[in-house]
Amino acid sequence: MQPLIDVTDLERLLRRDPPTLLDVRWRLGGPPGRAAYERGHLPGAVFVDLDHDLAAPPGPQGRHPLPSPRDFQDAMRRAGVSADRTVVVYDDADSTAAGRAWWTLRYFGHTRVRVLDGGYHAWVNAGLPVSTDVPDVRPGDFVARPGGMPLLDADGAAALAKTGVLLDARSAERYRGENEPVDPVAGHIPGAVSAPTTGNVGVDGRFLPPAVLRDRFGKLGATDAVDVGVYCGSGVTAAHEVLALTVAGIPAALYVGSWSNWISDPTNPVATGEL
Incomplete structure (x- = not known):
């Protein structure tokens, strides 16, 4: 689908x-x-x-x-x-x-x-209708079974930054460590590539065409021929980047803990500046 x-x-x-x-x-x-x-x-x-x-x-x-x-x-x-x-x-x-x-x-x-x-x-x-009514919801029967999408932990992200392509979906300023408005430590995972998620959509908020996204990620080294992972600050915008990669036909794993998990271990290295 x-x-x-x-x-x-x-x-x-x-x-x-x-x-x-x-x-x-x-x-x-x-x-x-x-x-x-x-x-x-x-x-x-x-x-x-x-x-x-x-x-x-x-x-x-x-x-x-x-x-x-x-x-x-x-x-x-x-x-x-x-x-x-x-x-x-x-x-x-x-x-x-x-x-x-x-x-x-x-x-x-x-x-x-x-x-x-x-x-x-x-x-x-588009002129389509909206509502303020809260629907009367019939409970669903969904059964949660983990494992439907590839997942990374800190060790996996560190390894992927060396053997594949690890994309950092935060702003370029946060990646370089110039500005960190949320987390107590600034910088990025060594070896990660800056790929701000804002570059996935146009001014109207809609995703860029698949071919354009594929070209964008290809220029960053991310293709369907290499292992790709994504992280951000807390695993929200990185999920958006995994979605964009999926639209482009490139499978990718998500580091859910992302930067906020990485810096919780003081032994994890921190890089600043450009790659």
């Missing part, structure tokens, strides 16, 4: 075979996503909280570690997710949070997950 769906195809799908719609609007340091959901959302969409439903509490494993299979399963069942029904996830526009939802559902075994390209803004700009 193609990972992206546009507003035209989603509107058609909603009339023919309605998917489970998950609203995952979220922004680091911004207003709570639920407030945006309550002001208006796609009809029938259920709000999913990235911090509480798509991640475990922060700690040494990172700021957004994976939730336990049971916790994730319970959250998705409450949202109405079932294995035999397509799930479409969306956020405001650029799919940063939706990418994390897509990846987490895929990792825990759901094979029919799509991301609304351009998100809520694309839906509204």
Whole structure:
């Protein structure tokens, strides 16, 4: 199944075979996503909280570690997710949070997950209806089975930076260690390549065409002929980059703990500046 769906195809799908719609609007340091959901959302969409439903509490494993299979399963069942029904996830526009939802559902075994390209803004700009009604959700029967997507830990990320391609999805300034607004240590994993996730989308928040993405990643050394991994600050924007790589036809593993996990071990080396 193609990972992206546009507003035209989603509107058609909603009339023919309605998917489970998950609203995952979220922004680091911004207003709570639920407030945006309550002001208006796609009809029938259920709000999913990235911090509480798509991640475990922060700690040494990172700021957004994976939730336990049971916790994730319970959250998705409450949202109405079932294995035999397509799930479409969306956020405001650029799919940063939706990418994390897509990846987490895929990792825990759901094979029919799509991301609304351009998100809520694309839906509204197309003149399609929104709602403030909270749907009466019929609980789903989703069973969380880990292992559906490749995963890296700190040791695996360090090794991949030497033997394959490890992409750093944060801003170039954070990669170089010039600015670190979130984590207590600045810099990057030695050998990692800077690949800011903002380069995956256009000004409208929609993903660049597959051929353009493939060319972008190819220039960074990431192709389907080498092992590729991605990390960021806490495993959110890196999931977006894995989604972009998937659109480009390049499989990639995610280091979920990312930089916030890497620096929890003071013996892990830190690099600054350019590669």
